[in-house]
Amino acid sequence: xxxxxxxxxxxxxxxxxxxxxxxxxxxxxxxxxxxxxxxxxxxxxxxxxxxxxxxxxxxxxxxxxxxxxxxxxxxxxxxxxxxxxxxxxxxxxxxxxxxxxxxxxxxxxxxxxxxxxxxxxxxxxxxxxxxxxxxxxxxxxxxxxxxxxxxxxxxxxxxxxxxxxxxxxxxxxxxxxxxxxxxxxxxxxxxxxxxxxxxxxxxxxxxxxxxxxxxxxxxxxxxxxxxxxxxxxxxxxxxxxxxxxxxxxxxxxxxxxxxxxxxxxxxxxxxxxxxxxxxxxxxxxxxxxxxxxxxxxxxxxxxxxxxxxxxxxxxx
Amino acid sequence: xxxxxxxxxxxxxxxxxxxxxxxxxxxxxxxxxxxxxxxxxxxxxxxxxxxxxxxxxxxxxxxxxxxxxxxxxxxxxxxxxxxxxxxxxxxxxxxxxxxxxxxxxxxxxxxxxxxxxxxxxxxxxxxxxxxxxxxxxxxxxxxxxxxxxxxxxxxxxxxxxxxxxxxxxxxxxxxxxxxxxxxxxxxxxxxxxxxxxxxxxxxxxxxxxxxxxxxxxxxxxxxxxxxxxxxxxxxxxxxxxxxxxxxxxxxxxxxxxxxxxxxxxxxxxxxxxxxxxxxxxxxxxxxxxxxxxxxxxxxxxxxxxxxxxxxxxxxxxxxxxxxxxxxxxxxxxxxxxxxxxxxxxxxxxxxxxxxxxxxxxxxxxxxxxxxxxxxxxxxxxxxxxxxxxxxxxxxxxxxxxxxxxxxxxxxxxxxxxxxxxxxxxxxxxxxxxxxxxxxxxxxxxxxxxxxxxxxxxxxxxxxxxxxxxxxxxxxxxxxxxxxxxxxxxxxxxxxxxxxxxxxxxxxxxxxxxxxxxxxxxxxxxxxxxxxxxxxxxxxxxxxxxxxxxxxxxxxxxxxxxxxxxxxxxxxxxxxxxxxxxxxxxxxxxxxxxxxxxxxxxxxxxxxxxxxxxxxxxxxxxxxxxxxxxxxxxxxxxxxxxxxxxxxxxxxxxxxxxxxxxxxxxxxxxxxxxxxxxxxxxx
Numbered sequence: 001x002x003x004x005x006x007x008x009x010x011x012x013x014x015x016x017x018x019x020x021x022x023x024x025x026x027x028x029x030x031x032x033x034x035x036x037x038x039x040x041x042x043x044x045x046x047x048x049x050x051x052x053x054x055x056x057x058x059x060x061x062x063x064x065x066x067x068x069x070x071x072x073x074x075x076x077x078x079x080x081x082x083x084x085x086x087x088x089x090x091x092x093x094x095x096x097x098x099x100x101x102x103x104x105x106x107x108x109x110x111x112x113x114x115x116x117x118x119x120x121x122x123x124x125x126x127x128x129x130x131x132x133x134x135x136x137x138x139x140x141x142x143x144x145x146x147x148x149x150x151x152x153x154x155x156x157x158x159x160x161x162x163x164x165x166x167x168x169x170x171x172x173x174x175x176x177x178x179x180x181x182x183x184x185x186x187x188x189x190x191x192x193x194x195x196x197x198x199x200x201x202x203x204x205x206x207x208x209x210x211x212x213x214x215x216x217x218x219x220x221x222x223x224x225x226x227x228x229x230x231x232x233x234x235x236x237x238x239x240x241x242x243x244x245x246x247x248x249x250x251x252x253x254x255x256x257x258x259x260x261x262x263x264x265x266x267x268x269x270x271x272x273x274x275x276x277x278x279x280x281x282x283x284x285x286x287x288x289x290x291x292x293x294x295x296x297x298x299x300x301x302x303x304x305x306x307x308x309x310x311x312x313x314x315x316x
Numbered sequence: 317x318x319x320x321x322x323x324x325x326x327x328x329x330x331x332x333x334x335x336x337x338x339x340x341x342x343x344x345x346x347x348x349x350x351x352x353x354x355x356x357x358x359x360x361x362x363x364x365x366x367x368x369x370x371x372x373x374x375x376x377x378x379x380x381x382x383x384x385x386x387x388x389x390x391x392x393x394x395x396x397x398x399x400x401x402x403x404x405x406x407x408x409x410x411x412x413x414x415x416x417x418x419x420x421x422x423x424x425x426x427x428x429x430x431x432x433x434x435x436x437x438x439x440x441x442x443x444x445x446x447x448x449x450x451x452x453x454x455x456x457x458x459x460x461x462x463x464x465x466x467x468x469x470x471x472x473x474x475x476x477x478x479x480x481x482x483x484x485x486x487x488x489x490x491x492x493x494x495x496x497x498x499x500x501x502x503x504x505x506x507x508x509x510x511x512x513x514x515x516x517x518x519x520x521x522x523x524x525x526x527x528x529x530x531x532x533x534x535x536x537x538x539x540x541x542x543x544x545x546x547x548x549x550x551x552x553x554x555x556x557x558x559x560x561x562x563x564x565x566x567x568x569x570x571x572x573x574x575x576x577x578x579x580x581x582x583x584x585x586x587x588x589x590x591x592x593x594x595x596x597x598x599x600x601x602x603x604x605x606x607x608x609x610x611x612x613x614x615x616x617x618x619x620x621x622x623x624x625x626x627x628x629x630x631x632x633x634x635x636x637x638x639x640x641x642x643x644x645x646x647x648x649x650x651x652x653x654x655x656x657x658x659x660x661x662x663x664x665x666x667x668x669x670x671x672x673x674x675x676x677x678x679x680x681x682x683x684x685x686x687x688x689x690x691x692x693x694x695x696x697x698x699x700x701x702x703x704x705x706x707x708x709x710x711x712x713x714x715x716x717x718x719x720x721x722x723x724x725x726x727x728x729x730x731x732x733x734x735x736x737x738x739x740x741x742x743x744x745x746x747x748x749x750x751x752x753x754x755x756x757x758x759x760x761x762x763x764x765x766x767x768x769x770x771x772x773x774x775x776x777x778x779x780x781x782x783x784x785x786x787x788x789x790x791x792x793x794x795x796x797x798x799x800x801x802x803x804x805x806x807x808x809x810x811x812x813x814x815x816x817x818x819x820x821x822x823x824x825x826x827x828x829x830x831x832x833x834x835x836x837x838x839x840x841x842x843x844x845x846x847x848x849x850x851x852x853x854x855x856x857x858x859x860x861x862x863x864x865x866x867x868x869x870x871x872x873x874x875x876x877x878x879x880x881x882x883x884x885x886x887x888x889x890x891x892x893x894x895x896x897x898x899x900x901x902x903x904x905x906x907x908x909x910x911x912x913x914x915x916x917x918x919x920x921x922x923x924x925x926x927x928x929x930x931x932x933x934x935x936x937x938x939x940x941x942x943x944x945x946x947x948x949x950x951x952x953x954x955x956x957x958x959x960x961x962x963x964x965x966x967x968x969x970x971x972x973x974x975x976x977x978x979x980x981x982x983x984x985x986x987x988x989x990x991x992x993x994x995x996x997x998x
Contacts, residue, residue, distance in 0.1 A: 005779075009834065012812045026814040 003248045007051040020061050020283060023309055028054065031309040034293070039260045041253055049253050050293070053234075054309060056241045057294065058280040060202075065282060066128050068202045068225050069121065073129040076200050076223045077106075077165060105162040107137045111176055111199075117285050118168040118176075121202075125167060137164075139184060154187050156195075163196040164188075169282060171204035171224060172289035173274035174211035181216035189217060196221060203228060205276060205289075233277040234258060234291060241279070258291045265296040265304055286312040328811075329637035329818075330804035332797065335381035336413065336554075340389040346636070347385055348628035350621035357382055357625075360609060361580050363407040364547050368570045368579040370588060373611035374902040375843070376797020379582045380413075382611070383551040386580075387411030388451035398455035399542060407547040410451045412444060414554045419562055421507050426514040429561055433594070435507065437565045438521045442500040444550055445528040449493045452536065455543075461489055466539065473535040477527040480520065496528075525565070525594075530574040537576055548577045556587025567600050568593040585610065586900030615794030617908065626789045626799050633800070640818035649785040653822040660747075660761065661769060665712035668776050673709075680775040681716055682707060684870070688976035692983055698733065705736040714743050716768040717761045723871035724760065726982045763875040763940075767867050770934060774868060780934045783828040791832065791927045791937055793905065798928050801838055806831030829931075836931040843901045848893065851956055855894040856903045858953035860925055860933040862966050866943070867935055869973035874941025878930065879907065881920040881944040891954035895923070902926055907939070920944060 015023050023031075031054070035046040060068070085098045108131070110119030122136055142164065143154035171177060177199050185197055197218055204212075204224030212222045231240040235255040242251050258277075262270030269292070271277045276289030286295040286308075295312035298305055335343065349356050357378075361371055363386050373379045384390060386409040388398055395401035402408050422436040423429075460466050467488045474492060475481055486492040499522070506519045533548035555566065570579060571593050591599035602608055615622040627645040634640035643651060655664050669679060678686070682703055689699045706722060708715040721739045726732065742757035751758035770780035782791065788806075792799035810817040810827035817823045840853075863877045884895055898904040907922040927937035945953070949969070952962045972981045 005830075005833075008830075012808060012830075015812055016808055024814050025812045 003246055004048055004051065006246075007048075007055050010055045011051070014055070014057075014059075018061065019059050022059075023054070027309060030307045034261065034306055035257070038264070039253060039256045045253065046257060049249060049257050052246075052249055052254065053241075053258065053279070053291070053293070056279055057310065059310070060280070060282050062124075062283040065121070065202070065284070066124055069125045070128045071225050072167070072200055072202060073125065076225065077198070102162070103135075105160060106135065106165060107158070107161050107163070108135055108165045108167060109137050109139050109142075111166050111168040111180065117282075118166075120284055121167060121169055139180075142184070142188060156188055156191050159192065161195070163198065165198045165200065166218075168199070168201040169203065169284075170287045170289060171199075171201040171208040171212065171222075172272075172276045172278065172287060173205075174208035174215070175274070177212040177216050177218060177222065181218060185217050198222065200224065202226060203280065205232070205278070206230065228278065228280075232279070234271065234279055235277055258293050262292045265292045265306055281310040286310045288312060288314075327637060328804055328807050329633045329639055330800045330807055332800055332804060334376075335378070335384060336415075338381075338384070340384070340387075340393060343381060343384045343387075343390050344393045346632060347381070348625060348632050350615075350618065350625045355621065358386060360611065360614060361386065362607075363405070363409065363549050363580070365607075366547065366573070366576070366578045367607055368573055368581070368605070369607040369609055371580055371582045371609050371611060372585050372587065373613075374585055374795050376800075377612035377615075377795045378797075379611055380553055381796075383409075383553050383580060383582050384411055386549065386551060388454070392454055398452075399457070402455055402546055403542065406545060407549050408452060408455070408543075409549050409551050410444070410448045411551040411553065412447050414552060414557045417443060417557075419558055422562065423559065425510045427510065427516055431516065433561050433565065434521060435503065435516065435519060436562055437525050437594075438519070439500055439503045439507070440562075440565065441523075441525065441528050442496050442503070444552075445532055446493055446496040446500065448529075448532055448548065448550075449489070449496070453489065453493070456489065456540070457542075460540065470535065470539055473539070474528075474532055477523045477531050480522055526569060526572055526574070529569060530572075530577050533577045534575045546576065550577070550579045551582070552579060553582040554587075555581050555583040558589070560589040563588065563590050564592050564594050564597075567591060568595075570606050571600050584900070585902065586897075612794035612902075613905075613908070616905075622794055623786070623789050625796070626792065627785075629796055629799065630803065633803075634818055643818060651818055651823060652783065652785045652788075652828060653825050654784040655781055655825060660711060661713045661765065662711055665769070665772060666710070668772050668778065669712045672776065679712065679715070681719055681771070681870075684975050685719055688979050691976050692979055701733055702736050705733070705740050708743060711743070711747070712772060713765065713768055714747070714761070716772065717757070717764070718743055720764060720768065720871060721757060721760055723978055723982075726979070728983055764872065766936060766938070767872055767875055770936075771868055774934060779829055779833065779931075781825055781829055782832045782931055782937060783825045787937065788828075788832075791930070793902075793927055795902070795928075798835075798839065802832060802835045804831075805834035805838070809834070833931050836929055839926075839928045840932060843903065848897045851890070851894045852897045852901060852903060854956040854959075855891075855954045856898050856925065856929070858956075858962050858966070859904070859923075860929070860935060862953065862969065863925065863935045864933045865966055865970040866973060869970055869978075870975050871973050871978050872941075873973060874943055876936035876938045876940035877943065878927070878936050879922050879924045879939055879942035880950075881922050881942055882950050883918060883920050883947065886947045888951050888955060890957065891951045894954045894956070899923070903929065 011023065011028060015021060028051075032047045032050055035043060035050050037043040037046060039046060041049075081102055082095075082099060085095055085102060089095050089098060108122065108125065110116070110122045112118045119138075125131070126133070126136065137158075141157060144157040145152050146155050147153075166177070166180060168176060180199075188195060189197070199212060199216070199218040199222040201224045203226045206227055206229045209222060209224060209227065212218055213220055216222075230236050231238045233239060234241060235258070242254055245251060245254070259270055262272075269275065269288075272290055272292060273288040277291065278287065278289045279291060279294070281287070281290060281294070288295075290310075290312075293306075294310050295308050296304075296306050297308045297311055338346065349358075361369055361382060371379050371383065386407075388401075388409050388411070391401035391405060391409060392398040395404060398408075417440065419436070422432045422439070427435075470489065471486050471492055475485070482495060486495045503519055506516055510516050529550070536548075537543050537546070552566070555563065558566065566579075566581060567590070570581075573579065591602075593600060600606055615625070624645070627648050630648060631640070631643065631645065634643065640651070655661070673679070685706070686699060686703050689702060690696065693699050702722075706715070706718040708718060718736075718739050721742070722732075722736060725735055725739075739757070742754040745753035746757055746761070751762075773780045788799060788802050791802060806823060806828050807817050809831040810823045813824060813827050815821060815824060815827060817827075859880060866872050866874060866877050882895070884892055887895065895904070899906055903926055904923045905926055907924050909922075922942055924939055925935065930937040949965045952958060952965045956962075971977050
């Protein structure tokens with residue numbers, strides 16, 4: 001009872017201060033009702049453990065996302081660029097001129113099509129960093145189509161652009177970056193080998209980033225503001241969530257709960273896409289790398305009734 | 317199902333704001349009173365009385381708000397014109413907050429206490445004098461300010477107090493203020509740099525202590541006909557920041573008050589460190605030389621006035637948040653859901669027990685009774701007959717009253733089955749015909765119903781309920797900030813629960829209960845009794861543990877216990893200090909008036925555990941029962957020196973209130989406590 005009350009007290013504060021009122025008491029109650037004793041524990045015990053899982057959920061609201069977008073621009077893009085330019089010139093006037101040239105030869109692109117979250121972030125990215133509209137491109141605008149020997153061929157549309165920076169909200173498995181690397185960029189790099197392609201995410205798992213470094217044309221030109229190491233994997237051996245539990249909670253049930261219900265919801269990915277096992281969400285969406293018990297909703301194609309606590313807006 | 321984030325949800329109307337952070341306009345805007353001009357809170361501090369007053373109170377009791385409300389800046393806002401305000405209200409409030417003086421500069425740095433005493437007194441008086449003139453300035457007429465003759469006369473009179481005249485004389489009122497400020501700045505520079513130089517050079521004390529504080533108002537009275545009947549009130553706030561030496565100077569001003577000048581000195585309950593004056597150190601005398609008002613204690617005494625104040629405070633906050641516009645003082649209580657007491661709490665009690673009843677498990681109080689009786693009564697059929705006779709399935713609370721009545725009336729030699737049948741008949745008579753049909757039984761119910769209900773909640777894993785606006789007022793104990801804290805936490809719990817507090821529907825009992833528990837934790841953590849923290853917290857914990865042990869026993873000796881009678885004069889030093897600190901930090905409240913001990917003519921002091929803390933231990937917030945604590949027990953509980961001894965004392969005090977000792981003590985012959993089968997049912 002005391003633990004239950006303590007967790008509810010934590011949720012009241014989280015909802016008030018962090019979650020932007022998106023998980024009020026009735027919503028939490030409806031979500032808890034999903035847990036009916038399938039793990040073999042009583043429904044009450046499952047709900048207590050579910051409450052703990054929810055109390056660990058990391059939410060990044062619109063204000064936090066804006067701050068992260070500023071950090072991304074400054075820390076991952078601007079400062080490394082400035083260091084590089086400074087290494088080439090010690091003259092301040094020359095430095096400023098070169099920086100301006102570099103900036104104007106850079107284009108920012110969102111990952112995904114215009115309806116997806118990576119692109120959605122560009123609007124706020126532009127606002128927060130005081131950038132002009134001209135600094136942005138849609139990925140389709142990288143190329144022009146020309147007729148070469150009777151065959152349609154993609155050629156770079158902006159030969160003056162020296163640098164393409166791809167932005168995403170989260171790099172979970174790294175698969176999106178790999179896809180872009182394989183499908184979108186080969187022709188560009190074949191035509192303009194000197195062009196730089198960068199990939200930045202607000203959040204990235206360490207595994208995901210490693211795959212991008214080792215398996216894409218971005219190579220080491222990638223990074224994230226917030227790197228999620230293995231301690232962020234819910235059931236991982238080094239899980240930060242399960243390392244020191246309050247009395248009354250059982251590690252075994254905390255690992256069984258998302259797995260049991262996740263298997264029912266998304267049999268192929270019970271702990272999130274590619275078993276990412278994350279526990280985070282944004283004001284604009286909840287990534288599929290997060291445990292499905294948090295975001296799964298009935299409309300997602302199964303007959304399973306499930307009430308999400310932080311809904312995911314899927315790619316249909 | 318999802319709640320919509322509303323402005324009201326985000327902007328809690330009851331977020332705490334200290335009056336010291338308010339602008340003058342906000343002091344006026346957020347002011348609420350207990351009645352009309354004749355019954356105003358302002359009359360509590362009697363601004364036109366020349367007798368100085370210490371205005372004391374717990375944190376958040378409203379001292380600063382009250383003092384600032386009497387300040388010249390807010391007087392002016394009330395009347396649009398300070399001169400008119402002074403004419404109507406007959407006083408000028410000169411508000412100064414001790415915090416701004418940074419008083420801790422005036423010590424150490426290689427100087428003697430005597431030196432610092434003089435420097436502080438000089439600097440403090442310059443500060444008060446400059447504040448006085450600045451406060452009065454808006455009340456001066458243009459023809460006074462622009463008149464060279466008037467200015468010359470004023471400056472000449474004021475400079476008469478100075479032993480050394482300035483090289484360049486001030487020419488007008490503003491330059492006089494500037495002159496005083498410049499003198500004080502020079503003192504500040506010397507004081508601030510003395511940490512480096514280890515010297516206090518460049519300071520010359522130019523006037524006698526008290527000459528400016530009392531002299532300037534006298535001059536102003538002579539020169540301005542409009543102020544001839546004005547009382548000049550120095551409102552000096554947060555005096556707890558003063559050191560003992562510095563307070564001596566203040567006390568000296570109180571003693572040697574002159575003419576049309578008086579002082580109102582605001583401090584926390586523990587803020588007055590000495591009553592001694594400078595020189596001989598002779599203390600100032602209460603009632604003869606000064607009055608003492610404890611604001612929250614006064615509001616507790618004036619219960620109906622405080623209730624009015626509380627309701628108005630809530631409405632003003634709602635008004636500022638553009639919420640609850642259809643709520644009036646009268647209808648405010650309706651915004652809070654309350655427990656239904658109908659038919660002897662039948663519905664609530666059934667709600668509590670119904671889910672476990674459905675599983676077929678015996679109710680805990682009956683199971684405990686059966687186990688205890690079976691240990692003493694050889695004939696199991698008698699045990700079962702007792703249980704069945706006292707059982708009252710449709711009235712779980714009265715079922716507990718049945719058991720309590722049994723425990724209270726049982727004694728060796730009593731026919732227990734007959735006793736149980738009498739109780740059964742009493743319960744039936746009460747239900748059928750009301751209180752008059754079973755007066756003793758009803759008396760027991762009315763005394764212990766809240767304790768028994770709390771037991772029922774606890775037995776079923778739920779928190780005892782505190783709910784309703786009147787309860788909140790009672791919990792806050794005359795301290796408006798406590799009330800705001802309670803409401804703030806209730807509001808956030810209610811919003812989280814998907815309710816629309818003060819907009820639609822009632823605030824649920826559940827939201828109130830959880831909000832009150834949150835506020836209790838805030839209160840417990842917010843008070844920081846400095847180096848004595850663990851001593852004080854331990855003492856209060858021990859008191860509360862004893863009260864809780866009694867309340868949740870099978871046969872409590874007192875109903876709604878939250879008070880203790882102690883003779884503080886007999887306590888050991890450590891215990892007396894813990895008691896004093898607990899009172900200073902409002903963990904314990906001293907109940908006005910003394911009580912006699914039950915068995916002799918000793919005079920005892922009554923202390924109540926602050927109802928703001930009641931929820932922390934699930935004890936009663938109502939002041940009904942009180943128990944006397946003998947010196948030995950009080951020392952054990954308060955001093956913290958012997959935790960095991962304290963626990964033993966609590967156990968010794970309560971063990972016969974619990975089963976099975978409760979039955980053993982009443983049924984088993986004391987001469988042969990080891991005898992197992994003593995009772996034959998007749």
